[in-house]
Amino acid sequence: MPETAVQLDVETRQRLLNVAAELFAEHGFNHVTIREICQAAGANLAAVNYHFRDKLGLYKEVVQMAADAMNKFKAEILDTVEPQPPEERLRGYIRLTLHRLLDPHQESWMEKLIARETTDPTPAIDLIIEKGIKPTVERNGRMVGELLGTTLDDPRVWQCFLSVQGQCLFYKMSMPVTLRMAPPGFQYTSEVVDALAEHVYQFSLAGIRALAAQPAPPQMGWRS
Amino acid sequence: MPETAVQLDVETRQRLLNVAAELFAEHGFNHVTIREICQAAGANLAAVNYHFRDKLGLYKEVVQMAADAMNKFKAEILDTVEPQPPEERLRGYIRLTLHRLLDPHQESWMEKLIARETTDPTPAIDLIIEKGIKPTVERNGRMVGELLGTTLDDPRVWQCFLSVQGQCLFYKMSMPVTLRMAPPGFQYTSEVVDALAEHVYQFSLAGIRALAAQPAPPQMGWRS
Amino acid sequence: MPETAVQLDVETRQRLLNVAAELFAEHGFNHVTIREICQAAGANLAAVNYHFRDKLGLYKEVVQMAADAMNKFKAEILDTVEPQPPEERLRGYIRLTLHRLLDPHQESWMEKLIARETTDPTPAIDLIIEKGIKPTVERNGRMVGELLGTTLDDPRVWQCFLSVQGQCLFYKMSMPVTLRMAPPGFQYTSEVVDALAEHVYQFSLAGIRALAAQPAPPQMGWRS
Amino acid sequence: MPETAVQLDVETRQRLLNVAAELFAEHGFNHVTIREICQAAGANLAAVNYHFRDKLGLYKEVVQMAADAMNKFKAEILDTVEPQPPEERLRGYIRLTLHRLLDPHQESWMEKLIARETTDPTPAIDLIIEKGIKPTVERNGRMVGELLGTTLDDPRVWQCFLSVQGQCLFYKMSMPVTLRMAPPGFQYTSEVVDALAEHVYQFSLAGIRALAAQPAPPQMGWRS
DNA sequence: AATGAATGAGCCTTCATTCAT
DNA sequence: GATGAATGAAGGCTCATTCAT
Numbered sequence: 001m002p003e004t005a006v007q008l009d010v011e012t013r014q015r016l017l018n019v020a021a022e023l024f025a026e027h028g029f030n031h032v033t034i035r036e037i038c039q040a041a042g043a044n045l046a047a048v049n050y051h052f053r054d055k056l057g058l059y060k061e062v063v064q065m066a067a068d069a070m071n072k073f074k075a076e077i078l079d080t081v082e083p084q085p086p087e088e089r090l091r092g093y094i095r096l097t098l099h100r101l102l103d104p105h106q107e108s109w110m111e112k113l114i115a116r117e118t119t120d121p122t123p124a125i126d127l128i129i130e131k132g133i134k135p136t137v138e139r140n141g142r143m144v145g146e147l148l149g150t151t152l153d154d155p156r157v158w159q160c161f162l163s164v165q166g167q168c169l170f171y172k173m174s175m176p177v178t179l180r181m182a183p184p185g186f187q188y189t190s191e192v193v194d195a196l197a198e199h200v201y202q203f204s205l206a207g208i209r210a211l212a213a214q215p216a217p218p219q220m221g222w223r224s
Numbered sequence: 225m226p227e228t229a230v231q232l233d234v235e236t237r238q239r240l241l242n243v244a245a246e247l248f249a250e251h252g253f254n255h256v257t258i259r260e261i262c263q264a265a266g267a268n269l270a271a272v273n274y275h276f277r278d279k280l281g282l283y284k285e286v287v288q289m290a291a292d293a294m295n296k297f298k299a300e301i302l303d304t305v306e307p308q309p310p311e312e313r314l315r316g317y318i319r320l321t322l323h324r325l326l327d328p329h330q331e332s333w334m335e336k337l338i339a340r341e342t343t344d345p346t347p348a349i350d351l352i353i354e355k356g357i358k359p360t361v362e363r364n365g366r367m368v369g370e371l372l373g374t375t376l377d378d379p380r381v382w383q384c385f386l387s388v389q390g391q392c393l394f395y396k397m398s399m400p401v402t403l404r405m406a407p408p409g410f411q412y413t414s415e416v417v418d419a420l421a422e423h424v425y426q427f428s429l430a431g432i433r434a435l436a437a438q439p440a441p442p443q444m445g446w447r448s
Numbered sequence: 449m450p451e452t453a454v455q456l457d458v459e460t461r462q463r464l465l466n467v468a469a470e471l472f473a474e475h476g477f478n479h480v481t482i483r484e485i486c487q488a489a490g491a492n493l494a495a496v497n498y499h500f501r502d503k504l505g506l507y508k509e510v511v512q513m514a515a516d517a518m519n520k521f522k523a524e525i526l527d528t529v530e531p532q533p534p535e536e537r538l539r540g541y542i543r544l545t546l547h548r549l550l551d552p553h554q555e556s557w558m559e560k561l562i563a564r565e566t567t568d569p570t571p572a573i574d575l576i577i578e579k580g581i582k583p584t585v586e587r588n589g590r591m592v593g594e595l596l597g598t599t600l601d602d603p604r605v606w607q608c609f610l611s612v613q614g615q616c617l618f619y620k621m622s623m624p625v626t627l628r629m630a631p632p633g634f635q636y637t638s639e640v641v642d643a644l645a646e647h648v649y650q651f652s653l654a655g656i657r658a659l660a661a662q663p664a665p666p667q668m669g670w671r672s
Numbered sequence: 673m674p675e676t677a678v679q680l681d682v683e684t685r686q687r688l689l690n691v692a693a694e695l696f697a698e699h700g701f702n703h704v705t706i707r708e709i710c711q712a713a714g715a716n717l718a719a720v721n722y723h724f725r726d727k728l729g730l731y732k733e734v735v736q737m738a739a740d741a742m743n744k745f746k747a748e749i750l751d752t753v754e755p756q757p758p759e760e761r762l763r764g765y766i767r768l769t770l771h772r773l774l775d776p777h778q779e780s781w782m783e784k785l786i787a788r789e790t791t792d793p794t795p796a797i798d799l800i801i802e803k804g805i806k807p808t809v810e811r812n813g814r815m816v817g818e819l820l821g822t823t824l825d826d827p828r829v830w831q832c833f834l835s836v837q838g839q840c841l842f843y844k845m846s847m848p849v850t851l852r853m854a855p856p857g858f859q860y861t862s863e864v865v866d867a868l869a870e871h872v873y874q875f876s877l878a879g880i881r882a883l884a885a886q887p888a889p890p891q892m893g894w895r896s
Numbered sequence: 897a898a899t900g901a902a903t904g905a906g907c908c909t910t911c912a913t914t915c916a917t
Numbered sequence: 918g919a920t921g922a923a924t925g926a927a928g929g930c931t932c933a934t935t936c937a938t
Contacts, residue, residue, distance in 0.1 A: 012898080028344075030254070034933060044899045049934065051898095119343045120252075121400040129404060159423045163391050166398070170390030173343045173397060180345075180353060199383045199435070206434030207427035214426070236922075257907065268924050273909065275922090460901075476792070478702070481928065492903045497930065499901090567791045567845045568700075569852075577852060607871045611839050614846070618838030621845060624793040628801060647831045647883070654882030655875035662874070684919080706912060716920045721913065723919095 013051045015041040021062045025112035029059055029122045060124050066110035067131035074139065086146040087205060093140060094168060094204070095197040101172040102188040102196075115172045137161065147205075148212045156211050164204045171196065237275045239265040245286045249336035253283055253346045284348050290334035291355035298363065310370040311429060317364060318392060318428070319421040325396035326412040326420075339396045361385065371429075372436045380435050388428045395420065461499045463489040469510045473560035477507055477570045508572050514558035515579035522587065534594040535653060541588060542616060542652070543645040549620040550636040550644075563620045585609065595653075596660045604659050612652045619644065685723045687713040693734045697784035701731055701794045732796050738782035739803035746811065758818040759877065765812060766840060766876070767869040773844040774860040774868075787844045809833065819877075820884045828883050836876045843868065 019041040023032045034055055038045050052058035077096070081089050100108035101115065110132050117128045141152050144161045148154065171178070179186065243265040247256045258279050262269050276282035305316050324332035325339065334356055341352045365376050368385045372378065395402070403410065410416075467489040471480045482496045482503050489495075500506035529540050548556035549563065558580055565576045589600050592609045596602065619626070627634065634640075691713040695704045706727055710717050724730040749768070753761050772780035773787065782804055789800045813824050816833045820826065843850070851858065 033931085035931095045933095046899060046901090046935080055933065118401050119397045125400065125404065129401060133401065133405070156423075159420070160427065162394070162398075163424065163427050166394030167387050167390045169398075170386070170394050174386075174390070174393075176345045177342045177349070177353065177357065180349065181357070196383075199380075200387065202434055202438070203384065203387050203428075203431035206430040210426055210430030211423070258909090259907080269908095270910085270924060270926095271922085273911095274924090279908065482930090483928075493929095494903060494905095494931085495901085497932095498903090503929065566849045569848045573849070573852065577849065581849065581853075604871075607868075608875065610842070610846075611872065611875050614839045614842030615835050617846075618834070618842050621791045622834075622838070622841075624797065625790050625801060625805065628797065629805070644831070647828075648835065650882055650886070651832065651835050651876075651879035654878040658874055658878030659871070705910085707910095717912095718914080718920060718922095727912065 012041070012043045012047055016043055016047060016051060016058065017062060017065055020058050021066060021109045022107070024059060024062055025066075025109040025116070028116045028120060029055075029124075030120070056123055059122065060127055062109070063113060063124055063127050063131060066113055070108075070110035070132065071135060074135075078139070086143055089143050090147065090164075090205065090208075091197075091201045093143065094164065094201050095194065097168045098171060098193050098197045098200070099190070101168060102175070102193050103190070104188070112172070115169050118169065119173060136165075140165070144208065147208050150212075150216060154216050156214075156216070160204075160208050160211060163207060164200070167200050167204065236265065236267045236271055240267055240271060240275060240282065241286060241289060244282055245290060245333045246331075248283060248286055249290075249333040249340070252340045252344060253279075253348075254344075280347055283346065284351055286333070287337060287348050287351050287355065290337055294332075294334035294356065295359060298359075302363070310367055313367050314371065314388075314429060314432075315421075315425045317367065318388065318425045319418065321392045322395060322417050322421045322424070323414070325392060326399070326417050327414070328412070336396070339393050342393065343397065360389075364389070368432065371432050374436075374440060378440050380438075380440065384428075384432050384435060387431060388424070391424050391428065460489065460491045460495055464491055464495060464499060464506065465510060465513060468506050469514060469557045470555075472507060472510055473514075473557040473564070476564045476568060477503075477572070478568075482506075504571055507570065508575055510557070511561060511572050511575050511579065514561055515575075518556075518558035518580065519583060522583075526587070534591055537591050538595065538612075538653065539645075539649045541591065542612065542649050543642065545616045546619060546641050546645045546648070547638070549616060550623070550641050551638070552636070560620070563617050566617065567621060584613075588613070592656065595656050598660075598664060602664050604662075604664065608652075608656050608659060611655060612648070615648050615652065684713070684715050684719055688715055688719060688723060688730065689734060689737055692730055693738060693781045694779070696731060696734055697738075697781040697788070700788045700792060701727075701796075702792070728795055731794065732799055734781070735785060735796055735799050735803060738785055742780075742782035742804065743807060746807075750811070758815055761815050762819065762836075762877065763869075763873045765815065766836065766873050767866065769840045770843060770865050770869045770872070771862075773840065774847070774865050775862070776860070784844070787841050790841065791845060808837075812837070816880065819880050822884075822888060826888050828886075828888065832876075832880050832883060835879060836872070839872050839876065 016037060020032075020037050023037060023040065034048050035045060037058070038047055041047075044050075048055060048058050052061055077092075081092055084092070097111065100106050100111045114128060114132045114136075117125050121128075140161055141157055144164070145152055145154070145157045148156055148160060150157060175188075240261060244256075244261050247261060247264065258272050259269060261282070262271055265271075272279060272282050276285055301316075301320065305313050308316070321335070324330050324335045338352060338356045338360075341349050345352075364385055365381055368388070369376055369378070369381045372380055372384065374381065399412075464485060468480075468485050471485060471488065483493060485506070486493050486495055496503060496506050500509055525540075525544065529537050532540070545559070548554050548559045562576060562580045562584075565573050569576075589605055589609055592612070593600055593602070593605045596604055596608065598605065623636075688709065692704075692709050695709060695712065706720050707717060709730075710719055713719075716722075720727060720730050724733055749764075753764050756764070769783065772778050772783045786800060786804050786808075789797050793800075812833055813829055816836070817824055817826070817829045820828055820832065822829065847860075
């Protein structure tokens with residue numbers, strides 16, 4: 001009796017992917033059960049196994065899907081941002097990242113998956129690194145390099161990037177605690193996130209500039 | 225047959241606590257089974273129930289133990305650091321925190337537990353907040369306040385503290401990914417951590433000073 | 449290896465229900481383990497969870513099944529008994545009830561479940577009351593009312609019904625003791641139960657009639 | 673550290689017996705854990721094993737104690753009741769039994785233990801039968817015999833006794849259900865129990881007299 | 897192409913019991 | 918005379934996975 005009240009024009013496979021992406025991004029690989037996914041997708045319990053062989057298989061496909069979506073999206077906005085000065089690009093990147101990470105209504109799976117896998121990796125971590133993290137590092141490394149006035153092999157690039165990225169991801173990762181310590185009723189509204197982004201931007205820009213003024217340290221041979 | 229290869233002079237209860245602290249800090253509450261703990265401690269499966277009633281009971285006691293150790297430790301070093309100027313205190317705090325978070329040979333459960341609970345809270349989260357996070361926030365809020373030349377109710381204090389703390393914790397949280405992307409054989413040796421700490425210090429000090437130069441924004445009524 | 453010695457034409461779900469009904473009725477909810485049930489039904493340990501979610505879920509379904517069987521059965525015999533005078537209906541009811549309670553070869557789960565839940569209620573007690581006890585009370589309350597020559601709100605109806613029901617159920621409930629005190633080899637054969645029923649009938653009829661001769665006491669507002 | 677706040681003049685052994693009697697009578701052998709008993713008695717968890725070898729050993733001793741108390745008590749009141757006519761003795765017996773069974777503040781362990789073991793026997797059942805049930809049967813058999821005008825080997829004696837006893841015990845056994853179906857706030861107050869007893873007495877007296885008027889059936893060879 | 901049914905491994909917990917002191 | 922510590926058996930439950938259709 002497949003007459004569930006869910007969209008039935010989309011094939012089960014796609015429905016599973018959509019539902020799983022949302023659930024995985026929100027609660028993490030281990031905290032989501034196959035039952036939940038199938039139930040939410042109006043599919044049979046064995047559907048995951050049938051279509052993706054594994055829970056992990058489904059997860060990897062979700063990651064792939066999220067990576068595609070992210071890259072397509074990032075490519076789009078890069079075009080509109082590229083001509084701006086690097087300071088504005090940094091500001092824009094921070095704002096966008098924080099919004100995608102903190103806004104509960106944003107369907108930004110990849111960012112959330114990266115945040116999760118970063119702290120609690122699954123066997124899909126290599127895929128995440130390859131498809132999600134490295135492209136981000138590449139893109140933003142160049143941006144930070146410009147601000148530092150140096151090249152990618154200068155370890156300060158990597159370190160400054162991590163400092164910026166760290167601040168942003170930390171806000172996402174620490175949400176459970178932050179919400180508990182915030183005044184009751186607090187939410188990450190658009191205004192709040194904007195203010196946060198502005199702070200991170202000012203803080204980071206000053207940090208980067210201070211390091212740019214220093215002599216370059218020896219290399220460390222980081223993997224691209 | 226109690227001649228297991230574990231320290232047999234310590235009582236089971238303490239052995240359980242030690243083993244559990246290590247395992248919980250390393251893998252998180254949910255990823256550690258009672259069986260592992262008891263086996264590693266050379267104790268019976270029911271020992272946890274006998275001594276701590278619950279897996280959660282054991283965990284809470286571990287948290288309590290870690291909190292005590294941390295506070296004792298922090299109090300000690302505060303004495304030696306207090307007379308220094310706030311810049312040096314910030315540098316010292318960052319160095320120490322990073323060492324405790326990243327050095328694999330350091331038995332700094334509390335810091336690691338905080339990092340874990342921050343992203344993935346358990347029912348013991350309130351205890352962690354009360355015993356681990358709030359004291360830290362209190363201590364370091366004052367330090368940042370001095371650097372900013374403002375008081376604790378200025379939202380910039382909270383934000384700058386989060387930026388500093390965020391960078392540090394992020395290095396811990398992202399270790400699984402970092403190690404995978406680093407050159408083969410990379411480790412967080414003492415020298416590496418020192419360099420990291422120096423970077424975070426320079427970066428953050430510049431960030432804080434830049435914000436200190438700006439006019440104070442309106443308050444946000446955060447909980448102490 | 450599914451070639452267990454159990455009926456294999458029936459689906460597992462039904463087999464579980466049948467086995468569980470018998471075991472629950474005989475030994476009570478708490479004294480039966482799902483391992484026993486699954487083993488007796490030739491099913492996997494997780495089958496209960498799959499089909500009924502819970503041990504309690506299985507139990508409730510058993511109760512529901514027993515209620516349906518009982519009501520269907522009672523409805524049938526009511527047709528054949530209704531036209532008779534109330535004395536004969538009382539005699540018939542007592543005989544039937546005692547047979548269903550005491551005859552070991554009778555598959556009268558509901559009666560036995562009611563007897564069990566009456567003394568040792570489980571979370572399914574409300575279901576039992578609603579599905580099993582209330583219909584019985586309703587049906588037999590009217591019958592006793594006729595004999596008393598009064599209406600259902602007269603407390604004597606409730607009391608006399610309890611006296612009749614109490615005698616019957618007591619024979620069931622006290623079986624463990626009765627069998628131990630009876631002459632060796634004693635069994636509740638059909639003749640024995642008949643004799644018992646005749647005694648309870650004579651005893652109760654006289655009791656009811658004696659009370660019918662008395663003035664009606666004040667009401668007590670019992671729930672239907 | 674034995675400085676618990678419980679009576680310390682009574683030896684642990686006696687304290688265990690008292691506490692256990694109450695708990696066993698109230699909740700039944702299986703529903704009471706050794707932990708509860710020892711905790712309530714302010715004794716060590718191993719105390720039961722030390723003093724009584726077993727949970728069952730403790731239980732048996734409780735039964736013995738309850739039997740002694742009951743027989744002493746019954747012997748006392750028999751003296752005051754004996755000279756009365758059998759009708760009054762029946763009335764008194766029913767009233768007393770119901771009060772001891774239903775009144776929650778009455779410390780009448782034996783009656784409650786009998787009620788429990790009757791439906792749900794433990795390995796101590798034989799002891800209960802010997803020490804608790806048989807004496808009761810003996811005593812009351814004679815009383816019913818007088819009313820019937822026949823001797824103990826007449827099966828009607830046994831049957832009538834069971835009918836009386838059944839009604840009384842049934843009120844106790846069915847309390848869980850009765851309380852659920854009674855009007856909210858209902859309790860077995862002294863007045864309610866009195867009314868109940870009067871009903872059972874009237875009902876039973878009429879029943880017995882009706883059977884007395886019939887010819888004696890053949891014997892059945894019941895065990896004394 | 898898809899599903900209902902079934903499975904087995906593993907987890908946390910409870911409890912009566914026993915051991916060593 | 919008594920206890921703190923420890924044990925092992927058993928129970929209910931969850932979950933990813935697989936099988937037969």
